Amino acid sequence: MMKRTTIYIDDSLHxxxxxxxxxxRHSVSELISESxxxxxxxxxxxxxxxxxxxxEPAMSFESVLKRLKSNGKI
Numbered sequence: 001m002m003k004r005t006t007i008y009i010d011d012s013l014h015x016x017x018x019x020x021x022x023x024x025r026h027s028v029s030e031l032i033s034e035s036x037x038x039x040x041x042x043x044x045x046x047x048x049x050x051x052x053x054x055x056e057p058a059m060s061f062e063s064v065l066k067r068l069k070s071n072g073k074i
Contacts, residue, residue, distance in 0.1 A: 007032070014028075017031055017032070
């Protein structure tokens with residue numbers, strides 16, 4: 001089931017979406033829906049990564065930099 005919604009975007013973004021829609025043979029609605037799906041999937045992935053690592057000990061940024069330097073990474 002599809003729902004209809006209204007969004008407000010600036011003119012230059014709308015122009016870019018219309019051009020991409022023509023070039024890709026998809027509607028502006030399809031492009032926006034795909035972008036929202038991608039964003040939500042990315043959020044879901046981030047949440048899974050957080051839960052997988054939440055028991056790891058916290059480290060300060062300074063400690064991370066020191067470790068990277070000592071390992072020759074930076």
